Amino acid sequence: MKIALITGGSRGLGKSMALHLAQKGHDVIITYQNSKTEAQNVVDAIQKLGQKAALLQLDIAQTKTFPLFLETFKALLASQWNTNRFDILINNAGIGINTPFIETTEEQFDTLMNIHLKGTFFFIQTLLPILNDGGKILNISSGLARFSLPGFAAYAMMKGGIEVLTRYLALELGKRNISVNVLAPGAIATDFGGGVVRDNENANAFIASQTALGRVGLADDIGAAVSLLVSDDAHWINGERIEVSGGMRL
Numbered sequence: 001m002k003i004a005l006i007t008g009g010s011r012g013l014g015k016s017m018a019l020h021l022a023q024k025g026h027d028v029i030i031t032y033q034n035s036k037t038e039a040q041n042v043v044d045a046i047q048k049l050g051q052k053a054a055l056l057q058l059d060i061a062q063t064k065t066f067p068l069f070l071e072t073f074k075a076l077l078a079s080q081w082n083t084n085r086f087d088i089l090i091n092n093a094g095i096g097i098n099t100p101f102i103e104t105t106e107e108q109f110d111t112l113m114n115i116h117l118k119g120t121f122f123f124i125q126t127l128l129p130i131l132n133d134g135g136k137i138l139n140i141s142s143g144l145a146r147f148s149l150p151g152f153a154a155y156a157m158m159k160g161g162i163e164v165l166t167r168y169l170a171l172e173l174g175k176r177n178i179s180v181n182v183l184a185p186g187a188i189a190t191d192f193g194g195g196v197v198r199d200n201e202n203a204n205a206f207i208a209s210q211t212a213l214g215r216v217g218l219a220d221d222i223g224a225a226v227s228l229l230v231s232d233d234a235h236w237i238n239g240e241r242i243e244v245s246g247g248m249r250l
Contacts, residue, residue, distance in 0.1 A: 001051075003077070003086040004230070007031045007060060007123070008093030010039035013140070013188065016223030017090060022046040022053070024227050029076065029086075031058035031093065054080060060093045060119035061111070066126040074130060087135045088230045089127060091120045091162075094140070098151040109154050116158035121165060134177045136230045139166050141184040141241065147249040159184070163241050170239030179238040181229055186245025188217040212247025221246070 004021050008014040009030025018028045019042070028046050032039035032055060039055040046053035054076055058069055077083050094116050097108050124137065131137070141163050144156040166182040173180060187207040207216045225244045228234055 002026045002088055003029065003081060003083070004088035004090065005029045005031070005073070005086055005127070006090045006092055007058060008033075009055075010035040010042055013185065013219050013222045014090075014092045015042050016219035017092065017226045018042055018053075018223075019045060019049070020220075020223035020227040021088075021230070022049045022051040024231065025051065026088070027052040027081070029054045029056060029073075031056050031060075033057070033059050033093070052080060058093070060123060061114040063114075063119060063122045066123060070126050070130070073127070077130075085130050085132045087132050088138070089124065089131060089135070090138045090140070090226065090230070091123065092140045093119075096152075097155055099154070100151050101153045104154050112154050112158050116155070117161045117165075120162060124169070128173075131178065136235075137169060137173075137178060137180040138226060138230055139163075139180070139182040141166075141182045143184050143186040143243055143245045143248055145184060146243065166241070167239050174238070179235055181237060181239065182241050183222070183225060183229060184241055184243040184245070185222050186211065186217050186243065186248040188219060188222060207248070210249050211245065212250055215246065217244070217246055 004026050006014050006018050006028060009018045010032040014030065018030050021028050028051065030039055030042055043053040043055050056072060059065065074084055077086060097112055099108060120139065139162050141159040142156060144152045145159040145163055163182050166180055170180040204216055208214055222244055229242065
């Protein structure tokens with residue numbers, strides 16, 4: 001049994017990741033920003049699978065709150081797991097903004113940067129002291145960092161930064177035997193970005209036509225891949241970008 005922390009675990013991809021890890025016998029702590037009820041439902045589902053679970057509130061864009069989050073997290077580990085360390089960190093929390101480059105505002109740019117790039121960078125830095133040697137970090141990017149679709153320049157730019165960060169972390173944390181990878185989902189049918197992939201028939205059909213396996217992705221496609229990449233069997237995979245898109249825009 002290992003202890004995993006997943007940011008943004010109350011719904012969508014994060015929820016699927018949490019449930020897949022629980023099915024593999026891991027205990028899971030998820031963070032949520034506003035959706036406490038949804039997060040509690042995920043915790044309840046994990047507990048029904050026979051694993052321990054808990055939730056913590058976090059706004060990944062508010063880096064000044066990270067020291068307090070660390071102390072709260074350490075207290076939770078001590079009270080419920082009788083430890084002061086954890087094993088797996090999955091940086092999943094994020095939002096999508098689809099705006100043409102020419103219309104992207106500085107406020108939108110800063111929002112994306114603070115959540116996806118700055119927030120992730122300093123959140124990892126904050127938690128590294130209590131991540132076990134031999135542990136795993138998995139960052140979440142996007143297929144949009146490889147292929148281009150109109151309106152995602154700022155979002156994809158931040159995800160490209162996360163992919164570069166992943167390689168540097170893998171190099172610098174190797175001395176602690178910590179493996180660091182980045183998973184890049186393709187288009188997934190969730191409520192992300194207003195649920196356009198899930199709810200817009202034209203968008204869904206277009207993406208399916210661009211995908212070798214002939215459909216859009218599902219949250220469980222990502223959850224299953226995540227559980228594989230943070231398993232001991234995948235430990236020799238390090239510093240890599242793994243796209244999980246069904247073969248989109250090959």
